[in-house]
Amino acid sequence: MSVESKSQQAYRFIRERIDDGRYVPGYRLVLAQIAGELDVSVVPVREAIRRLEAEGLVTFQKNVGAQVALIKETEYLHTMQTLALVEGFATSLTAPYLTPEQLGRARAINDEMRRTLEDFEPHRFTELNLEFHAVLFEGCPNPHVLDLVHRGWNRMRVLRDSSFSFVPGRARASVEEHERIVELIEQGADALEIELAARQHRTATLDAVLAYQADHKPASAPAPQAVAT
């Protein structure tokens, strides 16, 4: 029972491709084409795209069509700033409820991250970074805040290169901050203290990313409009 509705199916189809980068920002989503690939009619696809639009992953222009949202530099900054805010708060909210077992898992993940530093596995590092924070949000008493965190993550994923949390010269500090956050939680530190530590952790990463990009990115502004598959 409960066969997934076709609009739901279409939603996941597109979403998946945006998340893993097959549909890069700027990629045009043509209703008829996607409908054809999925072997459904255009109506469910439209619904899916409208939903993605409401989530900010896709922009839609009347009588023209939809494309994966182009996130400008400034918007990236805004999203990260917001993410720092809600992640920090979520961390402080969840802190009192975390069990020693969960904190142990967080530590284990962080140790693993430390290891990937030596072996230089940036992708694994990024992955573990997400896991680490996910553990710290387990059991967050405010699902609404958690929802905002996830929205932020999704938006970040649209431009993967930037969500890439491994920044040379910053990664080690990041691991240390993780350690410190776990310690604060263990000590039952003040909620505000935890919040600000977690917020600063994210903000520092943002600054590092920006500095890194400013150093390494030439003045090229490649036009998207790429083709997938």
Place this chain on the structure above:
Amino acid sequence: MSVESKSQQAYRFIRERIDDGRYVPGYRLVLAQIAGELDVSVVPVREAIRRLEAEGLVTFQKNVGAQVALIKETEYLHTMQTLALVEGFATSLTAPYLTPEQLGRARAINDEMRRTLEDFEPHRFTELNLEFHAVLFEGCPNPHVLDLVHRGWNRMRVLRDSSFSFVPGRARASVEEHERIVELIEQGADALEIELAARQHRTATLDAVLAYQADHKPASAPAPQAVAT
């Protein structure tokens, strides 16, 4: 030119009714009925409802239909908590950009609020309260955060009685806090200080509302499913 699309029209139609309370939480949104009222087909109405669903104003059940979201007590608390967070941050972000003129307007609104206290005009008070904060968000450099604030306000509006920001015994303190926030901004206070002041301002209101409701609400749990018009 640029005639509003019918799905947009449907969206506004429904949205308006949710906002002003004609469609109370739990009210069933029947596609064909709404389509008939607007004299359009069901397809655009579906889209509108899907969008409202993504925004959290409406819940949708496959093969059953949509209804205005029922917000539970705890969820109300969560939303308010989140709102306190993002409003506080938005206030601190905007603070450095506010001109004396804008601060003057904020003060004027607050003075007006003080006046409504004496004349006992709770509705006007609530209205002005929104205006006051809206002024403080003018020119917020992070539209993303601002978007979250508006989302929060929308959600609040779904259950108007609770968004009613006039609470006996609390209103006066609220006005004083407004004054203090404006002062902090004028003095060019530290961003964090402003943020926490604004956050606390909202949190205190939340507490007051909860305390008030606990005092005054009998153990009745009226079932919605009301009918509009």
Place this chain on the structure above:
DNA sequence: ATATCCGAAATCATATACGATCCCGCGTGG
């Protein structure tokens, strides 16, 4: 009296069809 099953009504979900709008390239005139 109560539980269960059946069928009709209501409503949703999707496909298909057609008209509307926009974009872009080509031709014409300056």
Place this chain on the structure above:
DNA sequence: CCACGCGGGATCGTATATGATTTCGGATAT
């Protein structure tokens, strides 16, 4: 050579039609 307008192709926007699912009331059996 450039500006302008026109037409065709691509794509969207919506209406209509039909099949699918759920819901609910009533009949029947225990």
